[in-house]
Amino acid sequence: MITGKYPELRLRRNRKVSWARKLVQENTLSANDFILPIFLIDGSNKKESISSMPGVYRYTINRLGQIVDKAIKKGIPMIALFPKTKNSLKNEIGSESLNENNLVCKAIVEIKKRYKNQIGVMCDVALDPYTSHGHDGLIKSNQIINDETIEVLINQSLLQAEMGCDVLAPSDMMDGRIGKIRKALDKSNFQNVQILSYAAKYASSFYGPFRDAVGSKGSLKGDKKTYQMDFRNSDEALREVALDIKEGADMVMVKPGMPYLDIIKSIKEKFRIPVLAYQVSGEYSLISTAIQKKLVNKDVIYESLVAFKRAGANAIVSYYADRLDKILL
Numbered sequence: 001m002i003t004g005k006y007p008e009l010r011l012r013r014n015r016k017v018s019w020a021r022k023l024v025q026e027n028t029l030s031a032n033d034f035i036l037p038i039f040l041i042d043g044s045n046k047k048e049s050i051s052s053m054p055g056v057y058r059y060t061i062n063r064l065g066q067i068v069d070k071a072i073k074k075g076i077p078m079i080a081l082f083p084k085t086k087n088s089l090k091n092e093i094g095s096e097s098l099n100e101n102n103l104v105c106k107a108i109v110e111i112k113k114r115y116k117n118q119i120g121v122m123c124d125v126a127l128d129p130y131t132s133h134g135h136d137g138l139i140k141s142n143q144i145i146n147d148e149t150i151e152v153l154i155n156q157s158l159l160q161a162e163m164g165c166d167v168l169a170p171s172d173m174m175d176g177r178i179g180k181i182r183k184a185l186d187k188s189n190f191q192n193v194q195i196l197s198y199a200a201k202y203a204s205s206f207y208g209p210f211r212d213a214v215g216s217k218g219s220l221k222g223d224k225k226t227y228q229m230d231f232r233n234s235d236e237a238l239r240e241v242a243l244d245i246k247e248g249a250d251m252v253m254v255k256p257g258m259p260y261l262d263i264i265k266s267i268k269e270k271f272r273i274p275v276l277a278y279q280v281s282g283e284y285s286l287i288s289t290a291i292q293k294k295l296v297n298k299d300v301i302y303e304s305l306v307a308f309k310r311a312g313a314n315a316i317v318s319y320y321a322d323r324l325d326k327i328l329l
C-alpha cells in the first residue's frame with residue numbers, strides 16, 4: 001500500500017490548504033443521509049420539552065406540521081415516529097398497539113394526507129411503548145414469549161401499513177419475525193412496504209433518555225437481555241443480519257451507533273446491503289450535555305456523524321437531523 005518514503009513522500013502536502021483537503025475527502029454528509037425521529041404525545045397544541053434530551057420535543061398531532069415542514073425543507077428523506085402513550089392506555093399485552101386510533105396511527109394518516117410522498121414515514125414495530133411492564137413483547141411466567149409476540153407484531157405491522165406507513169422497523173429482536181411480517185404484508189397486498197430490521201440491536205444502557213421520552217423508563221421491569229444482544233458479541237450480529245436478509249429485510253439497522261462502528265463496518269463488508277446506524281438517545285444526550293457545559297464545541301456533532309459514514313452506514317437516525325447546519329452538510 002505505502003509507496004515511497006520520507007522525505008520524498010510527505011502526506012501533509014495533501015493537507016496544506018482547505019481546497020487541497022477537500023479534493024481528497026473520502027466521506028461527506030448530506031441531508032439524504034438522515035432519518036429524523038419524532039416523539040408524539042396526546043392532546044393538542046403542545047410542544048413539550050424532554051428533560052433528558054435537551055433540544056428534543058414531543059409534539060401533539062396538530063403541531064406535527066412544524067417539525068415535518070422543517071424536515072422536508074432540509075431535504076431529509078424520512079422521519080421515524082415514536083409515541084408516548086398515556087399510562088392509562090398501557091396494559092400487560094400492549095393492546096393499544098393495535099388501536100387504529102392510537103397516536104402513531106393518527107400521525108401516519110395526518111402526515112400522509114398532508115405530505116403524500118414528500119417524505120417517508122418509518123414506524124417501530126415493538127410493544128414497549130404500549131406495555132405496562134415496558135418490555136417489547138408479551139410475558140408469560142416471567143419470560144418474553146417469542147412466537148406469541150410475533151402474532152401481535154404481525155397485526156401491528158399490518159395496521160401501520162394500512163394507515164400508510166412506508167417503512168416498518170421491527171425493533172423487538174424476536175426470532176423469526178421478519179419472515180412472518182414479510183409474508184403477512186405480501187398476503188395483504190403490501191408488497192411495497194419496506195422492512196428495516198433492527199437486526200443488530202444490543203441490550204444497551206445508551207437507551208436511557210429514550211425510555212424517559214416515551215415514558216417507559218419507570219415501568220420497565222428488569223432488563224432486555226433475553227432478547228436484545230450482548231454487547232460483548234460481534235459474530236452474533238452477523239448471524240442476526242444473515243437471517244433477517246434471508247427472511248426479506250430490505251435494510252438493516254445497527255443500534256446503538258457510535259460504540260458499534262465495528263459492527264456497521266463488518267456487516268457492510270460482508271453483506272453489501274443498505275446498513276443504517278442509530279445514534280441513540282444516550283449518545284445524543286452525552287454529546288449535547290458536553291456541548292452545553294462547554295467541555296467540547298459543537299463540531300463534535302459533525303465528527304460523530306461522519307464516523308458512521310466512514311464505517312459504511314448508508315444513513316443515520318439522529319436526533320440532530322433537523323438542526324444540522326447547512327454548512328456542515
Ligand code: PBG
Binds near residue numbers: 126172208210
Ligand atoms: C423500542 C426502541 C428503543 C429505542 C428505539 N426503539 C428502546 C429500547 O429498546 O428499549 C431506543 C432509541 C434511542 O435510545 O434513541 N424497542
